[in-house]
Amino acid sequence: xxxxxGAKVCPYLHAPESKGTDDYIMxxxxxxxxxxxxxxxxxxxxxxxxxxxxTEEIIRxxxxxxxxxxxxxxxxxFTMALEALEELNIGLNWSAFSKSIVLGGSEWNTPLTLAAxxxxxxxxxxxxxxxxxxxxxxxxxxxxxxxxALHEACKSGHLQVVDYLRTHGCNVNMSDxxxxxxxxxxxxxxxxxxxxxxxxxxxDPRKSLSISSPDVKNLDVIGRASLMFSTNPYKLDPxxxxxxxxxxxxxxxxxxxxxxxxxxxxxxxxxxxxxxSPSxxxALHEAVNLPENLNLNEEINVQKTT
Numbered sequence: 001x002x003x004x005x006g007a008k009v010c011p012y013l014h015a016p017e018s019k020g021t022d023d024y025i026m027x028x029x030x031x032x033x034x035x036x037x038x039x040x041x042x043x044x045x046x047x048x049x050x051x052x053x054x055t056e057e058i059i060r061x062x063x064x065x066x067x068x069x070x071x072x073x074x075x076x077x078f079t080m081a082l083e084a085l086e087e088l089n090i091g092l093n094w095s096a097f098s099k100s101i102v103l104g105g106s107e108w109n110t111p112l113t114l115a116a117x118x119x120x121x122x123x124x125x126x127x128x129x130x131x132x133x134x135x136x137x138x139x140x141x142x143x144x145x146x147x148x149a150l151h152e153a154c155k156s157g158h159l160q161v162v163d164y165l166r167t168h169g170c171n172v173n174m175s176d177x178x179x180x181x182x183x184x185x186x187x188x189x190x191x192x193x194x195x196x197x198x199x200x201x202x203x204d205p206r207k208s209l210s211i212s213s214p215d216v217k218n219l220d221v222i223g224r225a226s227l228m229f230s231t232n233p234y235k236l237d238p239x240x241x242x243x244x245x246x247x248x249x250x251x252x253x254x255x256x257x258x259x260x261x262x263x264x265x266x267x268x269x270x271x272x273x274x275x276x277s278p279s280x281x282x283a284l285h286e287a288v289n290l291p292e293n294l295n296l297n298e299e300i301n302v303q304k305t306t
Contacts, residue, residue, distance in 0.1 A: 059090055067096050070114050070123055078123060082130070092132040095139050108140045116149035116165065119158035124149065124165065134169040137176070146176030154186040154194050162194050172203045179209035187251050192260055195248075205248035205268045208277070245277040246286070254286035261287075 062084045069077035085092070095108045112132045115123040128134060137144045150170040153161040162182075166172060175181050183203040186194040199205060249269050252260040261283070265273060274282050 055088070059085075059088055062088065062090075063094065063096050066111055067109070067114060070111060070118065070120060073118070073120060075122075078126075082126070092127055092130060093136050097140070108138045108145065110136055110138050110149075112136065112149045113138050113147065113152050116158065116161050117152035117156050119153075119156065119161055121158070121160050121164060124161055128164075128168050134165055135171050135174060144177065146174075146178070148174055148176075148182075150174070150182045151176055151180070151185050154182040154191065154198070155189055157186075157189060157191040157194065159191075159194055159197065162197060166197070166201055172198055172201060173207060175207075175209075178211065181207055181209070183207075183248060184209055184246075184251060187248060187255060187257070187260065190255065190257060192257065195260055196263070199263075199267075205264055208245050208247045209251075210245045244281070245279065247275075249283045250277065250281070250286045253283040256287070 062081055065077060066081035066085065069075075069081055092111050095110050097108050109117070110132070112124065112127045112134070113136075115127060134150075135148050137146050137148055139145060148170060150162065150165045150172065151174075153165060172183070173181055181203070183195055183198045183205070186192075186198065195203075246254065249261065249264045252264060269275070269283075274284075276282055
């Protein structure tokens with residue numbers, strides 16, 4: 001089975017994880033070595049044959065192979081793709097559009113953000129050792145998403161990756177294009193252990209994010225805060241502001257996390273518990289929005305605390 005380096009598709013990249021990826025890797029290694037060497041030789045001699053491949057197309061193919069090796073957690077393909085990028089003198093600070101084999105959907109990722117999202121700690125370590133920028137955001141055609149590897153690891157709940165990124169230069173207070181910092185991501189996904197780790201290492205619990213009401217209604221793709229717009233008849237606050245501004249305390253209250261609310265009040269907000277957002281809402285306003293199917297015992301603890 002031939003692998004075409006100049007094409008966007010090669011058999012290895014679309015092989016199911018269970019279907020002999022090692023065979024594709026071996027074939028890719030042999031074909032890449034032969035074709036790339038031939039391409040360089042032809043270029044040096046001033047020749048141009050049908051067997052000479054465009055360098056940019058080779059680079060795109062190797063980058064795609066790296067992204068898929070990360071997704072499949074295939075260490076051999078990962079190592080081979082890194083070696084090929086080094087031979088091509090290509091770094092790791094770029095984004096690629098890919099259809100996720102593991103998570104579904106399509107999105108832009110840097111190699112580092114994808115590895116962090118999937119909890120590939122050893123791959124994250126390798127990228128940083130080889131010069132990947134820990135604060136580089138994924139971007140689409142020059143437009144940044146603002147999401148760093150730390151945002152992705154916090155959202156996905158990979159504490160070991162978070163700890164490694166934190167000790168290798170990641171900015172714990174960087175906001176993405178929507179205003180979300182890594183700690184906001186962790187709170188919204190109920191990753192309390194990560195929230196505590198970030199607070200211990202400089203995360204600012206007072207930093208706020210602002211989001212419009214229509215966007216809040218769609219937060220089911222982000223986390224538990226989507227529950228605030230419930231049709232539950234026991235909802236206490238009938239008014240809905242045009243936008244919401246949440247610091248960590250308000251967000252934790254909205255997500256109904258009593259343990260985190262208690263810590264934030266005791267260590268960070270004990271003197272200004274009633275601080276209001278621009279819309280006049282306090283953490284208590286957020287806590288009394290009762291979502292459907294809520295554990296009412298936990299909810300009572302949140303409301304008593306706030």
